[in-house]
Amino acid sequence: MKRLVAGILSAALLTSAAAAASTDPELSGVEPAAAAAQTAYADLEQLPAYAATMEVLLDGITVKPVGYNIKGNNYYKLRDIAALLSGKECQFNVTWDGERRAINLVSGQAYEVVGGELGEQPMAQQTAALTREPVYLDGDTAALTAYNVQGNNYFKLVDIGEMLGFQVGYDPQTRTVLINTPVTPAPKPDVPDEPVIPETPETPEPETPAAPETPAEPETPNCVDGVLKIWIDPGHGGSDAGNVSKAVAGFDAPWGVQYAAGDPISEKDFNLAVSQMLCEMLEEDGVEVRMTRTDDTTVTASTRQTLFSTEGGGYDMIFSVHHNAYQSTAPQGAEILIQIAYENGGRGREFGELLKQEYMDMGQSFRRFVFQHSSTNSANDYYFVLRSARAGGALAFISEFCFMTNPEDQLWLLSEENLRAEARAQYNAIMEYFETHEY
Numbered sequence: 001m002k003r004l005v006a007g008i009l010s011a012a013l014l015t016s017a018a019a020a021a022s023t024d025p026e027l028s029g030v031e032p033a034a035a036a037a038q039t040a041y042a043d044l045e046q047l048p049a050y051a052a053t054m055e056v057l058l059d060g061i062t063v064k065p066v067g068y069n070i071k072g073n074n075y076y077k078l079r080d081i082a083a084l085l086s087g088k089e090c091q092f093n094v095t096w097d098g099e100r101r102a103i104n105l106v107s108g109q110a111y112e113v114v115g116g117e118l119g120e121q122p123m124a125q126q127t128a129a130l131t132r133e134p135v136y137l138d139g140d141t142a143a144l145t146a147y148n149v150q151g152n153n154y155f156k157l158v159d160i161g162e163m164l165g166f167q168v169g170y171d172p173q174t175r176t177v178l179i180n181t182p183v184t185p186a187p188k189p190d191v192p193d194e195p196v197i198p199e200t201p202e203t204p205e206p207e208t209p210a211a212p213e214t215p216a217e218p219e220t221p222n223c224v225d226g227v228l229k230i231w232i233d234p235g236h237g238g239s240d241a242g243n244v245s246k247a248v249a250g251f252d253a254p255w256g257v258q259y260a261a262g263d264p265i266s267e268k269d270f271n272l273a274v275s276q277m278l279c280e281m282l283e284e285d286g287v288e289v290r291m292t293r294t295d296d297t298t299v300t301a302s303t304r305q306t307l308f309s310t311e312g313g314g315y316d317m318i319f320s321v322h323h324n325a326y327q328s329t330a331p332q333g334a335e336i337l338i339q340i341a342y343e344n345g346g347r348g349r350e351f352g353e354l355l356k357q358e359y360m361d362m363g364q365s366f367r368r369f370v371f372q373h374s375s376t377n378s379a380n381d382y383y384f385v386l387r388s389a390r391a392g393g394a395l396a397f398i399s400e401f402c403f404m405t406n407p408e409d410q411l412w413l414l415s416e417e418n419l420r421a422e423a424r425a426q427y428n429a430i431m432e433y434f435e436t437h438e439y
């Protein structure tokens, strides 16, 4: 992703869906009470927010999203950007998850208008506070800086662009923000097929015309060739940090960074460290391993979806390594996210049980298996990793070993030995599973 003056420009966005649940228009059907929303933020540090006055060009055409400049960065209204991009390759929808009290972005889906988009330009000056609500992209945590102004949340445009695949630049001579959307998908060598675009509600999955709540388990794995091939997916990376928490203790990280208690720690680093350890263990056993990333580079959700849906079928398993977070510190324990095709049993659940046992054997508590259906098409997986892997015919899992937001759980991550134990548990489960399953 090209970033012309990314440091100066962190343009950003706002969503009315991001107001607290009680004031969310999509839940309550009423407009958020700005005063109530402001009261909810009154305990947070208030910063001045100035009306963003730069010209914005979208693919060369002047557009007028509502924006503010906060601490030197531009932030634009999320729903304005979503409305502007609707119909383009990188379109996305914005919904409110009342259960998780989170903002959901759904990539590839046309934007559903709620009213008030691209409205009046902002007041000259307001106050802003860091927003409380977490943001999810296609079901996965998205690390984004956001500010709440007058009950609405504003995000950095470059962040959204990197996640959804459009370019954001800045021309300092004309003080113009430049948004460029891809006209055609980037060509993929040796993959003739078009990249898979996530289904819209109007497009049911072809294999399940009767739309049962849970699709049938595929009869046989499609990658049986006598060679065990595992695709490890270290979650997030680069500009996408995943969840960011505060270290509850000092920690000498295996990636060469010394953290003091209270320092911010990023999920992406732990995901990569555990993945690399797991990769080493598997390779020592002669397993063919592919890694989505081997360093701290950005891999967008749409890139991952394209990769898994077009190349996932060549692997016996896609194993995505994540670490969980929540807006309160209470939840703890391991979660294993499994494709909905295995909700009633079968290969997915069998592996899930093995991994659960391995995690429990090392002393970690187990919270739950998650079989989450897409809210727009119940025959689809909610999580894009699982959904796109299934589209490619691959068995896939997401491991959320612990909650980084729970102090006790986080201690699992704060030693190299513990990280290795986590990887060892994953290795054991994978090897045990393929003792009794074809590959």
Ligand SMILES: [Zn+2]
Binding pocket: 140, 141, 235, 236, 242, 243, 267, 322, 323
């Ligand atoms: Zn994650």
